[in-house]
Amino acid sequence: MKITFKLYASARDTIGKSKVEIEVDGINILYAFVHELQEAYPQYNFDICRFSKASKYIDLSTPLVEGDLISVIPPLSGG
16 A cells, blocks of 8 residues: 655655655554655654644554555744
8 A cells, every 4th residue: 555645844854855655565554654654764753743634633543545645744843
């Protein structure tokens, strides 16, 4: 199953891409895809991010379906 991750802010800047596709066979929960994302891009710590699907925050146990678009939202700072 293939999922697309939309990267924002520091995740996008560090990876150098705004979208990344990750494919995992046999497992359909977000955790498995985030694990593969971390393996593919070890230069960024995805543990600090939140994830959303269809404008709603989701947790790592959320089931996904083929073609889902998941937003990767790093912590924000500002003043």
